[in-house]
Structures are given as C-alpha cells and as structure tokens.
Amino acid sequence: MPVFVALLRAVNVGGTGKLPMSDLAALCERAGFEGVRTYIASGNVVFRSAGSEAGVKAALESALLAYAGKPVGVLVRDAAEMAGVAAGNPFPDADPSRTVSIFLDEPPPPGALAQVTGRDGEELRLGAREIYVHYGAGMGRSRLRIPAAEHGTARNMNTVARLALMAGEI
Known part of the structure; x- marks a missing residue:
C-alpha cells in the first residue's frame, strides 16, 4: 500500500489555524488511512493509503473542512517524491533550518522566478513541484514574495528530511 506525506497549509502558524496533531491523526484514521504518524505541530502527517494522491488530498481536505468549518489546503507527496x-x-x-522547500500542487510555471519581488540575498531554484529557497540571513526579516507559491506550503529542509525518513519507515 502506498505511503503518503500530507502537508497542511497555515496550521498552527502565528496563532492561526489551531489543529492539535492528535485530532489530525484521528481525522486521517477516520478517512481510512493506516499507520498514521504526525510530525511536529505544523500539520505534517505520514500514512498508508490504497487511494491515489488526488483521492487522498480530496478525502483529507473534506475531513478538514468538516472539522474546521473552513477550507484547509493540503499538499500531498508519495514517499518516493518526498525522498x-x-x-x-x-x-x-x-x-537546513534556513532553507525551505515550498510545496506546490503543480510544477512551478517557467517564469516563476522572474515574478519574485523583495529579494535581498535569498537564493531560489525550481524543483519538480517545489520552489527551493535559501534564506541566508534568515526568514524573519525577509520581504521575499513569490507569486507562484501563493497556494503552496513551505517546510524547512530539516522537516523535509525527517518526513522522508518517516515515510520510508512505514
């Protein structure tokens, strides 16, 4: 059975989108996912499902809408993609704590980097369905704006590595 990693947008960040990870795990189990494991409180969950990526995304978004009463964005990768x-x-x-992968549903458009504004030393590269950003001076004061990443969600490379490891262990 395939292993998936689901990344929730705007969960437990800056006091918004409160979602205890125990509730997220329970939602996933009720949706029929198996071997559910969460990682840190920012909306990361790893599990097995016989469904497709699109099916997993739809099921989780539907469960989160019922739970939160508003849409919660979900980005999904299988174990091989996360690795x-x-x-x-x-x-x-x-x-790795100053380098992020911004996960997207689709490949970034070809001109994605040309549309970036507010750059002040940050380095950016395009991935398959990601945009990598290295914040050399840290993210705290960055004014970087990436229009192509508007509906994405970022995880630092420490988190990405840990999720890839967890996905490989299930």
Missing part, C-alpha cells in the same frame, strides 16, 4: 525533494535540495551546504 526526491530531500535529495534534490539545490543548497546542500546551506543551513
């Missing part, structure tokens, strides 16, 4: 995101980090020598 590929970790291995494909174009900034392997950079601090």
